[in-house]
Amino acid sequence: MRAANLTQVDKVLLMLAQRSEGRLVAIDPCGEFSRSDLRTIQAPLWQGVSGEVFRTGRPQIVRDASDDTREDVAMLHSLGARNLLTVPIIYRYRDSDGDVVKETTVGVLHALNKRQGEFDAHDQQILLILGGQASQLIAHTELYPIAHEFERTISDTIQSMSIGMLAISAEGMLFEANREMQRLGIRREDIGKHYQEVFKKGTSFLAQLVEQVFRYKESRGTEIPIETTNEEGKGEPRIYRIQIDPILNHASQRNNGFAGAVVILQDLTAVREEEQMQNSFVSVISHDLRTPLTAIQGFVDTMLMAINDGMPFDEDTTKEFLTIINHNSHRMLRLVNDILVLARLSKGMSLELSLRPYDFKASIDMVVESQRSFTPQFQFEVEVPEDLPEVVADQERIEQVVSNLLSNATKYSPQGGTVSVKVVRNGDEITVSVIDQGIGIPKDALNKMFGRLFRVESEKHKGIKGTGLGLYLCKTLIELHNGTIGVKSEYGHGSTFYFTIPIQGPQASS
Structure with a gap:
């Protein structure tokens, strides 16, 4: 009631973020909404006035709810909202000295129906202060720190993955992307945008794959060369395995349980280069073994034919032929020794030194x-x-x-x-x-x-x-x-x- 009294409004509504589901859900701190109403009040993290305030961290004023086409505003209007002021609820982490080291938006706070006049900057300031106090209460409830720590662990895990990962909601909005996806030019600021807007020139094939997953609710995958951006900002050709799978929530009736899609990006460049080198290696080894063998066989056959015909070569010619045979046999021996060492190393076996x-x-x-x-x-x-x-x-x-x-x-x-x-x-x-x-x-x-x-x-x-x-x-x-x-x-x-x-x-x- 304090927020309602200070801002002179009819109702106050709190919406907390459920990042794993990509939405904001309503909590009624004053008991002014029915349970059935609360179940209907929710908004995607990236849409409507709720999502925009959550994503940008900037307050918004809706002076005429009946004239606003955004889905969550229309929903609040159907529940009696004529105008509203929405501010972010930001939790600030502080160190032992009390200095802010990190900020996290945990939800939004709506003030509905200004009783006299219109919402102004003074109302914004009051509601922001109340939102900050609300964030402290939320953060110190018994379950929130545990849930937040778990969510942060999951987020850190996703960000640390060596494969790229991108999550897309059922509405087609990006709501999670890790650092590896930056190789395709996808940035954190793209979160909240529609995939068709993000996947433009160079990655338009991704949009086509996502559309197929959305249409058929089945996985799609392909291997494709892509011109990506490296850490120095320079373009470099890479080979990726793209796998797109549907996100299914069987407990939800919404969209028949279809909650979106997850894009997995695996860099296969090193694997394919290794395969190419292996193929080239086999070809070269075959040639390098065949060449000295052919020489050895040729000179041995020639010497045997001469002996069988009763016309052996003279000492100088025989020495020359044997020198060539000796050279090629040593060449083969060196190559075989190298291959044996490589075979041991490839199997993870150690080489023992005879010191x-x-x-x-x-x-x-x-x-x-x-x-x-x-x-x-x-x-x-x-x-x-x-x-x-x-x-x-x-x-x-x-x-x-x-x-x-x-x-x-x-x-x-x-x-x-x-x-x-x-x-x-x-x-x-x-x-x-x-x-x-x-x-x-x-x-x-x-x-x-x-x-x-x-x-x-x-x-x-x-x-x-x-x-x-x-x-x-x-x-x-x-x-x-x-x-x-x-x-x-x-x-x-x-x-x-x-x-x-x-x-x-x-x-x-x-």
Whole structure:
């Protein structure tokens, strides 16, 4: 009665938000409405004077209820309202110092039928104060804090989801959207708007899917490439799975229980890229295995035919053929070893290191000589300190890393170029650098070089075969030694791949 007396009105009506149902429901604080009337007094959170005040937080005055076509005003007019003043009920959270840290609109307060004159700014101020007091009473009732905390938890959960989620009411109004939906350009200020207004150019296909769900009350889904907006505000192509499901409330008779639709947006770009890389990987692996096998089979068949015909090749020719066979068998062995390591990692299996001290200089020299025999058209330079101590590491794995880096250096360098290997001691660590005079790496690809199955796509790299596996394995093996690996490059001017490992083994660095 206090609000009615202070504002000189006939009736006061309180409407609280039920966000989960997307509506405002009536509560009669003064007992001036019948229960049957109260059940009919409700409004969507985004429509009518009630929804507009709730959404914007700004009071509104309706001077002639009979001339207002908004649904909730017409409903109040049918219950005797001639004019009304509506203000938001805002609950303010305060810290221990009493400072407001957050505001939440929990409902609206209607004052109906000004007894003398018209509603003015003074009435607004009084009703806003009373609304603030009402918010404190509401917030301190036994059930409201529990319900509000539960609602906030649900809201925080929705906002934190890695998939996009958007909820649409039975009237077609957006009433919930999480941050991930911003990739499609949907903002918080779009809440309360009709989906046909929001889904315009670029996302009009969503409107068509929603219309089908509304018409048939059945789920709809599709996978589609979309030009979205990233965190820097730049457009980028992504592939999304769009799933739209009806929201059904079987306890409600309204719209036969149809309460709207929920749009789920799942980013499948990484999945599809992985599938594409896997397919490319299988194709390249098949080619890379078939090529040395074909060479081995060809030379073995040729030598056997010569022997069977009683005309074996001379010693120099036989040595040349065996060298080619040896080169291709080593090439196959390296590839098979890489595949076996990848298979273990893909299954989540750990790689065990066989750690022991060994002559690092002799090992580097041996790997370089092996590569020299495979690619004699290149010049190799090696710089290793003579006083380098023994290194505690898995010799086979470190040699696998150096071999991969040397193979890459020759693969992406011009015939006759120079490949340098430098070993430097830095205190308790050693750094190995493999330097080439090749085609280099584009700047935007540098931070992706050690990704699984990554291949540089540039004009200079076209036609150069590779699995995109070697550098990923190098990174894995070096990190198992508690080491680091990296690359420096200028596109068109060669590259330097380097790694650092502790001299006394992984345990020493940890």
